[in-house]
Amino acid sequence: MNLRVVLTPGELRPGEVAGACVFVIDILRATTTMCAALHHGAKAIIPVTGIDEAREVAARFEGEGEGEGERPMLAGERGADPVPGFDLGNSPGEMTAAAVAGRLLVMTTTNGTRALRAVAQAASVHPLAAVNFSAAVQRARSVRQDGGRVVVVCAGMVGQPSREDAYCAGRFGRDVVGSAGGAGLSDQTRWCLDLAEEFGDDWYAALMASTAGRKLSEHGYAEDVRVAG
Amino acid sequence: MNLRVVLTPGELRPGEVAGACVFVIDILRATTTMCAALHHGAKAIIPVTGIDEAREVAARFEGEGEGEGERPMLAGERGADPVPGFDLGNSPGEMTAAAVAGRLLVMTTTNGTRALRAVAQAASVHPLAAVNFSAAVQRARSVRQDGGRVVVVCAGMVGQPSREDAYCAGRFGRDVVGSAGGAGLSDQTRWCLDLAEEFGDDWYAALMASTAGRKLSEHGYAEDVRVAG
CATH class of the missing domain: 3.90.1560.10 (ComB-like)
Structure with a gap:
């Protein structure tokens, strides 16, 4: 092959x-979760390695968009569970259009990102x-x-x-x-x-x-x- | 399991x-070659990572034994073939009693050592x-x-x-x-x-x-x- x-x-x-x-x-x-997010209209996904890094990257994009809807969302998991304080975990079911359409996601997971x-x-x-x-x-x-x-x-x-x-x-x-x-x-x-x-x-x-x-x-x-x- | x-x-x-x-x-x-060497009387095998390191380690043991038979032997491969200047390659068939009995081997291979x-x-x-x-x-x-x-x-x-x-x-x-x-x-x-x-x-x-x-x-x-x- x-x-x-x-x-x-x-x-x-x-x-x-x-x-x-x-x-x-x-x-x-x-990658299943990312596909779900993109399918439901997420603007982009920025993969980062660490939790602190996720917050830093999100802060960098804060206010760059037009209105509240442009604030980056924090997504990811540690030990399969959502990270405390994050907007979203790592479940494809969470990535509905209502949650992610038009939004930028900053995401950190144990292996995928x-x-x-x-x-x-x-x-x-x-x-x-x-x-x-x-x-x-x-x-x-x-x-x-x-x-x-x-x-x-x-x-x-x-x-x-x-x-x-x-x-x-x-x-x-x-x-x-x-x-x-x-x-x-x-x-x-x-x-x-x-x-x-x-x-x-x-x-x-x-x-x-x-x-x-x-x-x-x-x-x-x-x-x-x-x-x- | x-x-x-x-x-x-x-x-x-x-x-x-x-x-x-x-x-x-x-x-x-x-490891097949090492088993053959030990079976045929090699005293010990020192695994090293590099070719230069093999020569350095061998030089350190030079003269510590009694007589010529105690000189460490250099063994190993790169790209499956013997290393130029070494005494032995990485073939089990080379590890005869005549070659290795009573000898110390310093060995470097691509993966095993x-x-x-x-x-x-x-x-x-x-x-x-x-x-x-x-x-x-x-x-x-x-x-x-x-x-x-x-x-x-x-x-x-x-x-x-x-x-x-x-x-x-x-x-x-x-x-x-x-x-x-x-x-x-x-x-x-x-x-x-x-x-x-x-x-x-x-x-x-x-x-x-x-x-x-x-x-x-x-x-x-x-x-x-x-x-x-």
Whole structure:
């Protein structure tokens, strides 16, 4: 499969995303939540690493817009739960049009926003999840047809590869490239494709078979797993 | 599976190997080669990261032994091939009794010796490969029965998880713990166990299905893959 897949941001080689079209996967839940926010009219999302940094960045944009509606909103989680004092957590269900339309979001999550920050040198960066899967596949195909490079970066979980992101990467790679074959597959890409084969088109089964899916469900966020799949 | 498996040294949490009994896997080929050297009478192996460091460490031990036979030997590889000027490469077949019996080896390889250096805080460190598998399983069981902690650290390939090491870790975990079950399995451990199930007891098939196995075979080291499996 002639497509580079990286299982954690730590595995990125220096400079390898420069000039590339990058798809970042943290399907449970950051990239699913981001897609929901953008779909419901959020103007933009600024990913930041820390909570203090989120407040600083939001303050920098304070008053730059026209009226109260332009104030940046703080969104994110720590340990899956919303950050005290923030406007929004990291649940796709929170990202309604009433909440986010026309607003700028400053967002920090444990894994997803770190991955987004790690690819800041890319030519373009897209969140990837089930909810925007077909559109993302089309975009990646089009970039490749125009001679561009596509890199898929999984967020993983606290620096370690995670199954739900790898499954999404495997499906994505298969659909973008149009074939799951190739003798030169890396061991990581092979894992992704094996997972895509194991769970087929069943997003929900794949998500529930992951550590993140299990933990979110136990922690009161079962609906988020359902929405993500 | 109540046993910690780490797919690359970069995934180690700070301090987590301190006081633990650690098994390091770089089955193609560093830990297989180390087992061969120790089996054929090498006195000890000092893993170092760089080529210059290897020469410095060897010079430090020069003349400390009794006679010429006590001079440290330099061993290792870069890009799979022996390092120019070194006494030995990284092939298990080179580690004959005639070459290494009674000798101290200073060794540097691309992945394996880095993994060994990353676990220097462990209570004890063992190379793990197919060639010492049964003895290693017994040792790990005994440590756990005495209340000790066992951590398995895969070397991976240039900072990325590798299939042949993960397969070895999966077989090891299954045999040490005595069961492959458990709802709380991490996604990485599950990958290892899936590989152990996929390839069963067929070391050679698992090794040849990995990037490292394929590359070594293409690069003139097919016999090393056979010996390792």
